[in-house]
Amino acid sequence: MLKRIYHLGYAVEDLEVAARFYRENLGVEIEEPEEVEEQGIRAAMFRVGDSAVELVEPTCPDSPVGKFLRKRGEGFHHVAFEVEDLEAALAELKERGVELIDERPRVGVGGSKMAFIHPKGAHGVLTELVELPEKEA
Amino acid sequence: MLKRIYHLGYAVEDLEVAARFYRENLGVEIEEPEEVEEQGIRAAMFRVGDSAVELVEPTCPDSPVGKFLRKRGEGFHHVAFEVEDLEAALAELKERGVELIDERPRVGVGGSKMAFIHPKGAHGVLTELVELPEKEA
Secondary structure (H helix, E strand, C coil): EEEEEEEEEECCHHHHHHHHHHHHHCCEEECCEEHHHCCCCCEEECCCCCEEEEEECCCCCCCCCHHHHHHHCCCCEEEEEEEEHHHHHHHHHCCCCCEEEECCCCCCCCEEEEEEEHHHHHCCCCCEEEECCCCCC | CEEEEEEEEEEEEHHHHHHHHHHHHCCCCCCCCCEEEEHHHEEEEEEEECCCEEEEECCCCHHHHHHHHHHCCCCCEEEEEEEEEEHHHHHHHHHHHEEECCCCCCCCCCHEEEEEEEEHHHCCEEEEEEECCCCCC
């Protein structure tokens, strides 16, 4: 079901400071930051092999990432795996009784579909499943 | 400097329970568990694309992973990135003042070299760098 690690999401206090850390010390190329208003975040990513790391800064303290930072501090926030067929994956997980945040796919950037498994349902790891539009897959 | 995500390490209370969760619900193939006595852990991995996820159970409550579990509960523990030349990477990081757990490579399974950047030095993410022996790279 899982094709690859699509990205890791790291929660950071200050996107520019974290981006500079990774650019200067680990030699990565940081892409242009994007703001996602409905999630209350700004994010910038860098590619690593076939995957990426997304640095995520809350723009609002009460967004999910804002609350996460207050509670746990900076660090790993979620992992996203690419899947072939998200609706089928969600139906199967639901039937097996796995606790989901999203029972139906949400439409994300560029027409990709995404849904989260609840960390309680996945041994403490907030796990996103992503299905890419055909041209990108 | 970073070639790919080599693996993610998840801290789990019970390796068999976590392995069953990932095998049955996400369809992954779990490799044979291995015990690493000097780290006080048992671990089993599954491959995802060009990367892997390692499920890590402490065999001793005072091992680093045992302490982590008591403090934070199950979840993401560390990420490992493959690098070309670990000694050069560590020398550069040290020169730039990045806080390291290992200033020199440790030799891991199968002759690979590994070292950890301190999570304080990497925005809260325990980050391992791995250099593989030539035949595997």
